[in-house]
Amino acid sequence: MNFTQPTPIRDAFGKALVDIAERDKRVVALTADLSEPIRVHWFAERFPDRFFQMGISESDMMGTAAGLAIGGLIPFATTFAVFATSLANQPVRLSIGYNRANVKIAVSHGGITIGGDGATHQAFEDLALMRMIPGMTIVTPCDAVQAYRATAAVAEFDGPVYFRLGRTATPIMTDQQTPFEIGRANTMRDGSDVAILSTGSVLRLALAAADSLSSRGVSARVIDVHTLKPLDEQAVLRAATECGAIVTVEEHSILGGLAGAVCETLCTSQPTPVERVGVNDTFGESGEPDEILEKYGITADAVVNAVDRVLKRK
Numbered sequence: 001m002n003f004t005q006p007t008p009i010r011d012a013f014g015k016a017l018v019d020i021a022e023r024d025k026r027v028v029a030l031t032a033d034l035s036e037p038i039r040v041h042w043f044a045e046r047f048p049d050r051f052f053q054m055g056i057s058e059s060d061m062m063g064t065a066a067g068l069a070i071g072g073l074i075p076f077a078t079t080f081a082v083f084a085t086s087l088a089n090q091p092v093r094l095s096i097g098y099n100r101a102n103v104k105i106a107v108s109h110g111g112i113t114i115g116g117d118g119a120t121h122q123a124f125e126d127l128a129l130m131r132m133i134p135g136m137t138i139v140t141p142c143d144a145v146q147a148y149r150a151t152a153a154v155a156e157f158d159g160p161v162y163f164r165l166g167r168t169a170t171p172i173m174t175d176q177q178t179p180f181e182i183g184r185a186n187t188m189r190d191g192s193d194v195a196i197l198s199t200g201s202v203l204r205l206a207l208a209a210a211d212s213l214s215s216r217g218v219s220a221r222v223i224d225v226h227t228l229k230p231l232d233e234q235a236v237l238r239a240a241t242e243c244g245a246i247v248t249v250e251e252h253s254i255l256g257g258l259a260g261a262v263c264e265t266l267c268t269s270q271p272t273p274v275e276r277v278g279v280n281d282t283f284g285e286s287g288e289p290d291e292i293l294e295k296y297g298i299t300a301d302a303v304v305n306a307v308d309r310v311l312k313r314k
Contacts, residue, residue, distance in 0.1 A: 002176075003144040009166035009201060010108045012144035014039025016151035017076060018046050025050075026074045027155060030065055032058045038078040038108055038165070058088040062103070066095035069102040074155055077103055081110035081123035081164060085130060096160050097133040104154050106163040110140075111200070111251030112279065112296060113168050113289035122284040127199075128256025130162040131229050138228040139182060140164040142203040146174045146226060153182050168289050170201040174224075185232035191221035194307050194314075195239035198249040199225045199258045202298060205277075206249050209303035220307065231261045233269075240272040245310040247275045249303055251293075254278040273313035275306035 001015060021027040021043065030052040035041040044051040054061040058079055065077040077084075084092065084107050096103045108114075110123050130136050139154060139161060141147035147165065154161050179186055188203070189210050198206040203224050210220040221243055223235060239246060246266070248259040259276040266272050279296050293299055 001148050003148070003172055006169040006171050007144035008169050009141055009144055009147040010037075010039045012147040013106060013151050013163075013165050014042050016148040018042050020152055020155050021047055021050065024074065024155065026072065027076070028052065028068060028073050029076045029078065030054055030061050031078045032056055032061045032083065034079055037080070038106065040076070040078050058083045059091050062088045062091035062105075063095045065103045066091065066099060066101040069096075070099065075103050076106050078106045080121055081107040081126040082121055084162075085123060085126040089129065093133055097136055100135050100159060102158060102160065104161045104163055106165060108165045108167050110164045110166075112284050112292045112298070113166070113201075113251065116286045118286035119283045124253040124279045124284065125256065126162075127164070127228055127250075127252050127258070128260065131256065131261065135159060136229065137161045137182065138164070139226060140200040140228055141226055142198075142201055142224055143170050143173050145172055145176070146178070146180060149176075149180050150226065153180065157182055164200065166201045168201075171204050173203055173207065180226070183227050183230045183232060185235040186224040186226065187221060187235070188224050189220070189222040191219040192243055193219045194245045194247060194311060195221040195223060195243040196247045196249060196303060196307070197223045197225050197236070197239070197258065197262060199228055200251055202249050202251050205298065205300045205303055208300035209307065212300065212304050213307060218307065218311070225258060228258060228261060231265060233265050236262055236265050237270050240266055240270040245273050245314040247277060247303060247306045247310055249277045249298070251298060252278055254280060273310050275310040277302050277306050
């Protein structure tokens, strides 16, 4: 499907899921009273016999999804990120993770750009929690085009996946020719002075920062890390070797997410100066997405400032 205007990533997921289910009868969808926010209400309308409304019972949903997967189906269990990773942590860990059940955990409301729902519904730690589950693959698409394609790849992938979707409308940064392969990062812009690694919709901030830096004569490589786990370690190490300095950008805590994964890789193989742009060790609050990003220091200007700092350490 061709998206040209800014589109919520979750919308692309909802449309892709219906199209995939048309081709593969094994695909089923579950939700915990959040069918419209995760955009699986379209699936429910088209395939009512393959849709399971579990009510406000996230743990039950995850356990049920694991059973459906072990029975040979491809279940997409959908909810908000904070509910999937906190309320339902035990069945995600044991029923899905331990059994390597072929469940796709598709979530929205990861990060801080969720509008008025505020701190109780903002998940800053979800990627870190999912990274710690052995065998869990983590995919965080940057825009609607990539999300549509990623949904098909996730459905075909054999094993549990944590699929983080955005709520707000996001500019389109990729197209049908942009490479997408689970586990393989994309270089969106080449550069040699510094590498900016981003995951999810904040890729737009990394690209904007690279444009600003270019006007000052700084050559910034921009890498889309759409698969956080397994991390494309070769892309990280190549960026460290060829650029000598790295900035990570994520709508997540600077602890345990993209920054953590990158630093863990570099410390054992290629020690390199790194600056991190993300949420510090704090809870969030309600507010308009752009205002919240500004307050918590996740902006193109913040990325530029991080580049300035890391270049001094290079």
